[in-house]
Amino acid sequence: MSLVPQFGFFELMLIAVVALIVVGPKDLPKLMRSAGRMVAKARQMAGEFTAxxxxxxxxAExxxxxxxxxxxxxxxxxADAKRAFDETTAPIDKELREEARELNEAVNKSVGDTQTDKTKSDTSDQSAAASEPAKS
Structure with a gap:
C-alpha cells in the first residue's frame, strides 16, 4: 500500500481546471512556481530523512x-586452546621439574662424595708416601 496517491492524466487535468478557475490565469504561474518549490522541498526533506x-x-550495523x-x-x-593445553601439561611439567631437581641433587651429592673420597685417598696416599721414606 502506497502512502503517495497515484494521479492519472484526468485527475491532473481536473486539478488544473479547478486551479485556473479559483486562482485565475494571472496568478496561476506564481501558484505553479510555489507548488513546484513546495514539492521540491518535500522531496529534499524525504531524501534527507531517508539518508x-x-x-x-x-x-547500528x-x-x-x-x-x-x-x-x-x-x-x-x-587462547582457550593454549589455556587448556597449559592446564593439561602443568602437572606433567611440575613433575618433570621435581624429578630434574632430585636428579640434580643426587648428581651433586655423588660428585661431592667422590671429591670427599678422592680427598681422603689423596690424604692417605700422602700419609703413606710420608711414612715410606721414613721406613727406608
Missing part, C-alpha cells in the same frame, strides 16, 4: 559488528 535513516541503520569483534576477542579460541 538519516540509512545512516542510523549503518551505525557497525555497532553490532564491533560487539561481535569484541566477543571474538574475549572468546579467542586460540
Amino acid at each position: 538519516a535513516f540509512d545512516q542510523m541503520a549503518r551505525e 557497525m555497532e553490532e559488528l564491533r560487539k561481535e569483534i569484541d566477543d571474538l576477542k574475549k572468546n579467542n579460541p586460540v
Whole structure:
C-alpha cells in the first residue's frame, strides 16, 4: 500500500481546471512556481530523512559488528586452546621439574662424595708416601 496517491492524466487535468478557475490565469504561474518549490522541498526533506535513516541503520550495523569483534576477542579460541593445553601439561611439567631437581641433587651429592673420597685417598696416599721414606 502506497502512502503517495497515484494521479492519472484526468485527475491532473481536473486539478488544473479547478486551479485556473479559483486562482485565475494571472496568478496561476506564481501558484505553479510555489507548488513546484513546495514539492521540491518535500522531496529534499524525504531524501534527507531517508539518508538519516540509512545512516542510523549503518551505525547500528557497525555497532553490532564491533560487539561481535569484541566477543571474538574475549572468546579467542586460540587462547582457550593454549589455556587448556597449559592446564593439561602443568602437572606433567611440575613433575618433570621435581624429578630434574632430585636428579640434580643426587648428581651433586655423588660428585661431592667422590671429591670427599678422592680427598681422603689423596690424604692417605700422602700419609703413606710420608711414612715410606721414613721406613727406608
